[in-house]
Amino acid sequence: MSDKPIFMTFARSDVTNFVVLMIVAFAVIPLTVGSDYWYTSILIPWLCLALAAIGQQIVMGYTGQLALGAAGFMAAGAFACFNLELRVPGLPFAGSLLLSGVIAAAFGVLFGLPSLRVRGIYLMVATLASQFFIIWMIDKFGWFKNYDTSGIITAQDIEIFGRPFTSPVEMYLVVAVVVIVLTIPAINLTRGAVGRSWMAVRDMDIAAESMGISLLRTKLLAFAISAFYCGVAGALFAFTYLKSLEPVAFDIKLSFEILFMVILGGLGTINGAFIGAAFILLFPVVLNSLGNTYFHGMIDATIMSAIEQVVFGALIILFLIYEPLGMSKLWTNLRQRMFSRKRAGDARALRKPAG
Amino acid sequence: MTQAxxxxxxxxxxxxxNISLRFGGVKAITDTSFKVLAHEIRAIIGPNGAGKSSLLNCINGVYKPQEGSIAFKGQVLDRISPNIVARKGISRTFQNLALFKRMSVLDNILVGRQLHMAANFLEVACQLPRARREERENRARCxxxxxxxxxxxxxHTPxxxxxxxxxxxxxxxRALATEADVLLLDEPMAGMNVEEKRxxxxxILKVNDEIGTTMVLIEHDMGVVMDISDNVVVLDYGKVIAEGPPAEVRSNQAVIDAYLGVAID
Incomplete structure (x- = not known):
């Protein structure tokens, strides 16, 4: 079978995808995309939010814990990174990012504790605590903001090996490297023993426990790793996209957006995180430009933006009715159809569940 | 079953x-005792609501009986959770299928191997040698x-x-994959046709014969019970009303009254 691993856990199709991805990310995009708008408003936020969506995917899509508070962990990561850059001289940016993730992971474990007692919609309410507590803590104690009273703090410049990375292209490259470097272990985890115990807990926790899986360790590990990804994503989001640190940027609206990315992208898939993030981020932009092109001047601008939101909401509902498995599934089906005529074997690899 | x-x-x-289990005022199991021998196939029979499933749930730690104790290999399993019982060597199946529905057949069985895998999450995330070796070996086992x-x-089917x-x-x-010493099978043949039951x-007999796994199974089909079990425990209203080899239990008047209705012979 063609889904047989040829390198570690990766099948031939994975390796091809990876090579194509590397070429696109580090050669095609930097060479062809000239406008800063694409980097600063689309590519950078897309990659940052996709990374956060991977975190949400791990806890919700793989482990089945309905958690809502990704933005809280992002805030924890962002402010941790700010303080590490500020207070730890000589710490490289990669180190700050990693530690920010670890600090967010500690919060993840703390706010994952309710999952041992409650589930479903009740857990969702309980995990909201992370959202509100972390934001409150940052606002309440001036130390986190370095006693800045203006409300908005400018993020430090990213410096790697003494070289500043400040232009949009450079920042995009930093984000792309981090996201790719962190996506690979996420794929490894979800395809390996850890991912199986997460999914076992998701599908039937009592049976998982009867097979020797500790619910406590499995759930808390999922919360920790999820918060790690959100934390790093939050730090990147603040340092490369917002270029400032303000708790308001990480409000509950962002948590909901990340939740929608995961649901629309397809629960229990890593590529769903990227597809969902692209959809949530880009669709309003597309609708907006369509509206401007075709109805410019005919309809009042405020009404136009309201209509956009209605269309957006309606599309989400339609989508969930007709493809509840998300866009990742749609993408798989599409590729399957394209390949099935030429190479039936490859299509079988793509059909591999939960890939 | 007479040959060596x-x-x-x-x-x-x-x-x-002497275990007793109560849910509020409802007594599910009352002062029940029995012993299962190593390498035995033991059937538990009894009418609906007799406490058979509750008994299995007590053994593997899903329920905690209020009184009495359960010992495995001479060691008392005192108020410990199912995952620890599983690691000690007791695995099970469930009455109403408790599979991991969205996972493939192979992945379901692989979850049964989880307790034989020691690599931590960092090793899995980075695909370090131990994680890769364990994955390979356990896949082969499955x-x-x-x-x-x-x-x-x-x-590969979900x-x-x-x-x-x-x-x-x-x-x-999945239960076999754990390589447990004792398997608790809760109605493994419920809802099957004759062919599937056979x-x-x-x-079950092959596993018992080839690797000596002890089986404790709940079954309603008396034909099956007669054919495969070494000994039978009969429960009624949470109490043991008879215990012994199948032929003996079958002709026991209390069992006939409580469960069988009329003697099969």
Whole structure:
């Protein structure tokens, strides 16, 4: 079978995808995309939010814990990174990012504790605590903001090996490297023993426990790793996209957006995180430009933006009715159809569940 | 069952002593005791609501009985959770299928191997040698089980898409994958046709014969119970009303009154 691993856990199709991805990310995009708008408003936020969506995917899509508070962990990561850059001289940016993730992971474990007692919609309410507590803590104690009273703090410049990375292209490259470097272990985890115990807990926790899986360790590990990804994503989001640190940027609206990315992208898939993030981020932009092109001047601008939101909401509902498995599934089906005529074997690899 | 067995019946491996389980005011099990011998196939029978499933749930730690104790290999399992019981060597299947529905057949069975895998999450995330070796070895082990249960052609199918009889087989496979010393099988043949039952019996007997696994199974089909079990425990209203070899239990008047209705002979 063609889904047989040829390198570690990766099948031939994975390796091809990876090579194509590397070429696109580090050669095609930097060479062809000239406008800063694409980097600063689309590519950078897309990659940052996709990374956060991977975190949400791990806890919700793989482990089945309905958690809502990704933005809280992002805030924890962002402010941790700010303080590490500020207070730890000589710490490289990669180190700050990693530690920010670890600090967010500690919060993840703390706010994952309710999952041992409650589930479903009740857990969702309980995990909201992370959202509100972390934001409150940052606002309440001036130390986190370095006693800045203006409300908005400018993020430090990213410096790697003494070289500043400040232009949009450079920042995009930093984000792309981090996201790719962190996506690979996420794929490894979800395809390996850890991912199986997460999914076992998701599908039937009592049976998982009867097979020797500790619910406590499995759930808390999922919360920790999820918060790690959100934390790093939050730090990147603040340092490369917002270029400032303000708790308001990480409000509950962002948590909901990340939740929608995961649901629309397809629960229990890593590529769903990227597809969902692209959809949530880009669709309003597309609708907006369509509206401007075709109805410019005919309809009042405020009404136009309201209509956009209605269309957006309606599309989400339609989508969930007709493809509840998300866009990742749609993408798989599409590729399957394209390949099935030429190479039936490859299509079988793509059909591999939960890939 | 008279010819020499690879694993003749041994000493008691599982000792249930005076356990009582109550849910509020409802007594599910009252002062129940029995011993299961090593390498034995033990059937638990009784009418609906007699406390059979509750008893299995007590043994593997899903329920905590208010009184009494359960000892496994001479060691008391005191108020410990199912995952620890599983690691000590007791695995099980469930009455109403408890498979991981969205996972493939092979992945379901692999979850049964989880307790034989020691690599931590960092090793898995970075695909360090131990994680890769464990993955490879345990996959190979699961392929053997898939082969044994003759479900090779559906190994990559998500279990939710399989018919009931096959799902039961997968669940047996998952329990076998743990390589437990004792398997608790909660109605492994419920809802199966004669053909499927015969096949399931064959697997149970083969596992018992080839690797000596002790089986404790709940079954309603008296024909099956007579055929495969060494000893039978009969429960009624949470109490043991009879215990012994199948032929003896079958002619016991209390059992006839409570459960069988009329004697089979």
């Amino acid at each position: 067995r690879n694993y003749p019946l041994g000493d008691p491996i599982l000792e249930v002593s 392929e053997e089980i898939v082969e044994f249960l003759e479900i090779g052609d559906i190994r 279990v939710a898409k399989l018919p009931y009889g096959l799902q039961k087989k997968v669940e047996l496979g 096949e399931m019996c064959r697997f």
